[in-house]
Amino acid sequence: MSAHVEIFTKFACPFCYRAKALLDAKGVAYIERDASGGPAREDMLARSNGRTTVPQIFIDGHHVGGCDDLMALDASGKLDPMLAGH
Template sequence: MARVEMYSKTFCPYCSRAKALLDSKGVAAEEYNIDGGGPKRDEMLNRSGRMTVPQIFIDGRHVGGCDDLFALERAGKLDPMLRA
C-alpha cells in the first residue's frame, strides 16, 4: 500500500471529504494538522506550492487537493496509485 500524507485543518470540509474517500479505500493517511501554522504549514507550502488545504501526497508525489483526489477517482487512476 502506498504512503499517503495529507496536510489538513480541523474544520475543513474539503479535508473531511478527502479523508472519507481515503478511509473508504482502507487507506489511513498520515495527517498533518496545520491549524496553528508553524513548520508543518511551511513544509506544505514548500512541497506543494499551494496555500489551501487539503494538500495530498501519495508516495511523495503531490496529487493536489480534494477536487484533484476525486478527479483521480473518477478517472480510475486513484486505486492504482494507492496499490503502488
C-alpha cells in the same frame, strides 16, 4: 504494498473531511498533518509549490493536489493504482 499517503489538513475544513472520507472508504492508512501553522504548514507550502489551500495530498511523495484533484483521480480510475503503490 500500499502507498505512503500524507494529507495536510485544518480543523473544520469540509474539503479535508471529504478527502479523508474517500481515503477511509478505500481502507487507506494515511498520515494527517495539521497545516494551521508552524513547521507542518511550512513543509506543505514548500512541497505543494506554495499552494495555501487545504487539503494538500501526497501519495508516495508525489503531490496530487487537493480534494477535487483526489476526487478526479478516483473518477478517472487512476487513484486505486496509485494507492496500491503501482
